[in-house]
Amino acid sequence: MGRPPRAELPAEHKVQAMLTEPELQAVDDWRFARRIGSRSEAIRQLIAAGLEATAEPEPAKKRRKSA
Numbered sequence: 001m002g003r004p005p006r007a008e009l010p011a012e013h014k015v016q017a018m019l020t021e022p023e024l025q026a027v028d029d030w031r032f033a034r035r036i037g038s039r040s041e042a043i044r045q046l047i048a049a050g051l052e053a054t055a056e057p058e059p060a061k062k063r064r065k066s067a
Contacts, residue, residue, distance in 0.1 A: 019027070031042035 027039060027042055027046065030046065031039060034042075036042045036045065
């Protein structure tokens with residue numbers, strides 16, 4: 001899971017967030033364990049993983065009964 005090449009990205013938006021020291025240390029530990037090049041990329045990957053993990057499953061499609 002990485003970022004797509006820059007040409008495929010829509011306009012980027014800068015977001016600032018305040019983190020506690022333990023939160024920042026946890027991000028950095030996670031990042032270094034996975035050899036991710038930047039803190040920003042690590043945060044993007046963590047957000048993507050969190051969103052995916054909490055996404056609501058798509059409703060099952062109803063099958064048509066054969067006659």
